[in-house]
Amino acid sequence: MIDREYQVVVVGGGMAGVCAAIASARHGARTALIHNRPVLGGNASSEIRMHIVGANCHGTRPDARETGILEEILLENRRRNPGHSFSIFDTVLWEKVRFQEGLDLYLNTQMTGVEVAAGRIRAVEALQLTTEKQFRFTAAIFVDCTGDGTLAYQAGAACRVGRESRDEFGEQYAPERADRKTMGNTLLFQAVDTGAPVPFEKPFWAHSFGEADLAFRGHSAYASAMEHYEVDSGYWWIELGGEEDTIADGEAIRDELLKTVYGVWDHIKNRGDHGAANYALEWVGFLPGKRESRRIMGDYILKEQDCLSGRLFPDAVAYGGWPMDMHPPEGFRYKGDPNQFLRLNDVYTIPYRCYCARDIANLMMAGRNISASHMAFGSIRVMGTCSAGGQAVGTAAALAVRQNCPPGGLTDRIQELQQLLLRDDCYIPGVANQDPEDRARRARIAASSAQPDGAPEQVVNGVARRVGGVSNCWISEDLAASGEWLELQWDEPLSIREVHLKFDSNLSGEIMPTLSKTVRKQQIPGLPPELVKDYELQLWAGDQLRAQLAVEGNGLRFRTHRLAEPTYADRLRILVRGTHGAAEARLFEVRVY
Structure with a gap:
């Protein structure tokens, strides 16, 4: 047994776990990420290939895309992976984790046991299948990002499975009676147009389906205008297992899904004209994408009403x-519409209390296993939301380590945690930058030009995205040949060591890799044209240029520039020389430390 000691141990390397581990390490905690698969990303990995959706609802809710670490990852992937290859996305995720200072990655490593004493996790044991090494990990804080809540369950934490009754929380859309039914699992597939007719012979073990079996489920090339129903990528509605145990019965559910996938493809190819004569299967998943299993109970359970009302928690x-995207437990066998979309008028917030286990003092959770009712789970389960929560949890874990307190001990320091998250380019509706260390908030702001809705002063108004029709952004007039500039001025020189910039990466669009041809067509190829590409920082003391930094080919929304040594200056000029396509310079926020 190899002993490994860390300050924070994250179990589960899906998108929530990746963001939690990176955030924890970046905030100074010695961190381990343990993942039982060969690749990171969970449902977004090449093993499953589900695209990452979130609050912007496929671009139908403007300015709502999640930022922070997830945005950093997706923009980097956008630069290097124009073909939407999920294998390349695997590599981008691996690189982000593997080369993050302070973070150790353990792939192919299955947690095999949990040691608990006096209401705290002392250690987890794990076996790395590729090396046959057995590890014992100790830490001050453990984070369950397993999706299934496996760490919490083995530690004896309170968990829920299934659907609450309508009366338990007063949720109008919940079933009348409680049960242990869940949403099911899905196997995706990918097909390619070969340019010539290609036959398909159904395996003897696959099911056979008629048109009535696929009612309410678009499945032909002629239905390509219907979202996500094209024949080259499908289908989320090939879903089974909600009436069983999606954990204990996982292998049997996978086998039944394989029989269903090949049966659906046989129907598309051989039972009527579906416009698929030239299509051949290129890939069929063997690891189901799982929607629902255990939820770990915290001091607050997020509810349907919180989502519907757009509640802002302190x-x-x-x-x-x-949306609260509710799927019938029968899944593919259900004879009606395969899902019910309960749309939300606005975004809602998720309180810190949903991310801390209520009965294990040093256990946090992020991802689809957080403290929520089944109805609220229908919304919080998507990977964009899980990633935002992961970054919050990783940041909180590192802060708790620094304060030498359990995660629950941060309840009196929530504003400090919120300000750290905003600083790292996360978004919390209703919370603005009030960082007392940010010198930019005390500066006078000027610019070479500005459009009517793009006043330069907005770069220090505390909100780093467009909200409620207010741009919160400096927007110049068309870029001059010499560029456009924004300037921060102070009455007296001050010591500057860092400059933070948040550019516009068009948070209304989508930039994730996807199997769906329809979704790819909705995306603008390449990096967002609004994003600043070439710029220069200049620090002045009077008429003397004290420091200068030029950046070419920027591809990120959030940039942190740390000076080699503190520099005294009374003026900071940001000169924008070019973008990735837009005619004007756009800058949401400037911070100075």
């Missing part, structure tokens, strides 16, 4: 906005 650390 201890909010993340947000959601995907």
Whole structure:
């Protein structure tokens, strides 16, 4: 047994776990990420290939895309992966984790046991299948990002499975009676147009389906205008297992899904004209994408009413906005519409209390296993929302380590946690930058030009995205040949060591890799044209240029520039020389430390 000691241990390397581990390490905690698969990303990995959706609801809710670490990852992937290859996305995720200072990655490592004493997790044991090494991990704080709540369950934490009754929380859309039924699992597939007719022979073990079996489920090339129903990528509605145990019966559910996938493809190819004569299967998943299993109970359970009302919690650390996307437990066998979309008028926030286990003092959770009712789960389960929560949890874990307190001990420091998250380019509706260390908030602001809705002063108004029709952004007039500039001025020189910039990466669009041809067509190829590409920082003391930094080919929304040594200056000029396509310079926020 190999002993490994860390300050924070994250179990589960889906998108929530990746963001939690990176955030924890960046805030100074010695962190381990343990993942039982060979690749990171969970449902977004090449093993499953589900695209990452969130509060912007496929671009139908403007300015709502999640930022922070997730945005950093997706923009980097956008630069290097124009073909939407999920294998390349695997590599981008691996690189972000593997080369993050302070973070150790353990792939192919299955947690095999949990040691608990006096209401705290002392250690977890794990076996790395590729090396046959057995590890014992100790830490001050453990984070369950397993999706299934496996760490919490083995530690004896309170968990829920299934659907609450309508009366338990007063949720009008909940079933009349409680049960243990859940949403099911899905196997996706990918097909390619070969340019010539290609036959398909159904395996003897696959099911056979008629048109009536696929009612309410678009499945032909002629239905390509219907969202996500094209024949080259499908289908989320090939879903089973909600009437069983999606954990204990996982292998049997997977086998039944394989029989169903190949049966659906046989129907598309051989039972009527579906416009698929030239299509051949290129890939069929073997690891089901799982929607629902255990939920770990915290001091607050997020509810249907919180989502529908767009509630803003005082201890909010993340947000959601995907509809309550409810699937019948029967899944593919259900004879009606395969899902019910309960749309939300606005985004809602998720309180810190949903991310801390109520009965294990040093256990946090992020992802689809957080403290929520089944109805609220229908919205919070998507990976954009899970990633935002992951970053919040990783940041909180590192802060708790620094304060030498359990996660629950941060309830009196929520504002400090919120300000850290905003500083790292997370968004919390209703919370603005009030960082007392940010010198930019005390500066006078000027610019070479500005459009009517793009006043330069907005770069220090505390909100780093467009909200409620207010741009919150400096927007110049068309870029001059010499560029456009924004300037911060102070009455006296001050010591400057860092400059933070948040550019516009068009948070109304989508930039994630996807199997769906329809979704790809909705995306603008390449990096967002609004994003600033070439710029220069200049620090002045009077008429003397004290420091200068030029950046070419920027591809990120959030940039932190740390000076080699503190520099005294009374003026900071940001000169924008070019964008990735837009005619004007756009800058949401400037911070100076």
